[in-house]
Amino acid sequence: MFDIGVNLTSQEFIRDYDKVVQRAHEAGVTGMIIIGTTMLNSRQAIILAEKDVKYLWSTIGIHPHYASTWSKKINSEMRKLVIHPCIVAVGECGLDFYRNFSTKKEQMYAFQAQIELAIELHMPVFLHCRNAHKDFMSILSPWIPTLKAVLVHCFTGTQSELEVYLENDFYIGITGWICDTKRGADLCKLIPLIPSNRLVIETDSPWLIPKDIFPMPSSRRNEPSFLPHIMQKVAILREDNIVNLSHQTTCNAHALFNLSSNIRDIII
Numbered sequence: 029m030f031d032i033g034v035n036l037t038s039q040e041f042i043r044d045y046d047k048v049v050q051r052a053h054e055a056g057v058t059g060m061i062i063i064g065t066t067m068l069n070s071r072q073a074i075i076l077a078e079k080d081v082k083y084l085w086s087t088i089g090i091h092p093h094y095a096s097t098w099s100k101k102i103n104s105e106m107r108k109l110v111i112h113p114c115i116v117a118v119g120e121c122g123l124d125f126y127r128n129f130s131t132k133k134e135q136m137y138a139f140q141a142q143i144e145l146a147i148e149l150h151m152p153v154f155l156h157c158r159n160a161h162k163d164f165m166s167i168l169s170p171w172i173p174t175l176k177a178v179l180v181h182c183f184t185g186t187q188s189e190l191e192v193y194l195e196n197d198f199y200i201g202i203t204g205w206i207c208d209t210k211r212g213a214d215l216c217k218l219i220p221l222i223p224s225n226r227l228v229i230e231t232d233s234p235w236l237i238p239k240d241i242f243p244m245p246s247s248r249r250n251e252p253s254f255l256p257h258i259m260q261k262v263a264i265l266r267e268d269n270i271v272n273l274s275h276q277t278t279c280n281a282h283a284l285f286n287l288s289s290n291i292r293d294i295i296i
């Protein structure tokens with residue numbers, strides 16, 4: 029099974045990074061995508077991925093929270109780094125009007141610029157959308173026919189939002205949000221509606237620990253070894269078995285990020 033979204037460069041993992049990755053292996057996680065959310069952690073993600081090239085890949089992007097940092101300098105730096113063989117998508121980028129850590133205008137500008145970069149380089153986009161569906165789609169729509177692939181990671185939206193994404197053939201990332209009986213109840217109902225070839229699973233570690241994990245770690249830190257727990261819950265909701273589901277969602281991750289024909293395989 030494949031974890032398509034881990035924030036392994038987070039401070040939360042500094043002390044025991046090796047053990048966290050080891051536990052992911054032992055739990056049956058066969059690969060992970062490290063999410064880049066700033067220029068600094070995108071660079072750190074490349075360093076981590078380079079150390080474990082058959083297991084870790086990375087994205088490069090400016091998260092909407094940090095959209096105010098967008099500049100010509102970042103744009104040109106990203107252009108240089110994005111061709112690194114460990115990088116498999118542009119993002120995490122998008123819009124977050126829930127927190128508005130950057131202004132709406134800054135978020136929209138950085139989002140648009142990163143979409144253009146992805147198109148130019150024929151790369152998939154790794155997207156974040158929170159409380160911004162309308163603007164998100166109006167920025168994205170003109171580019172959809174030319175985008176290689178689109179992932180809406182950590183989907184927590186409504187049925188009508190999901191339908192729009194699926195009409196456009198987007199991949200949908202599901203996290204342990206569904207393990208929260210209160211907050212995740214609406215999302216749980218939508219899980220069976222996602223076509224099996226569009227579903228991918230993620231922990232979004234260290235955030236979003238599944239609320240029903242037992243025993244609950246005292247740190248409440250999420251980690252990729254909890255992916256089977258989320259997979260099990262998705263399997264129940266879809267009335268599928270975990271082996272099929274793990275296989276299918278891993279194949280989807282490979283197709284989405286073009287991992288099998290990734291240039292590094294040729295280099296190695």
Ligand SMILES: [Zn+2]
Nearest residue numbers: 120156181182
């Ligand atoms: Zn996100």
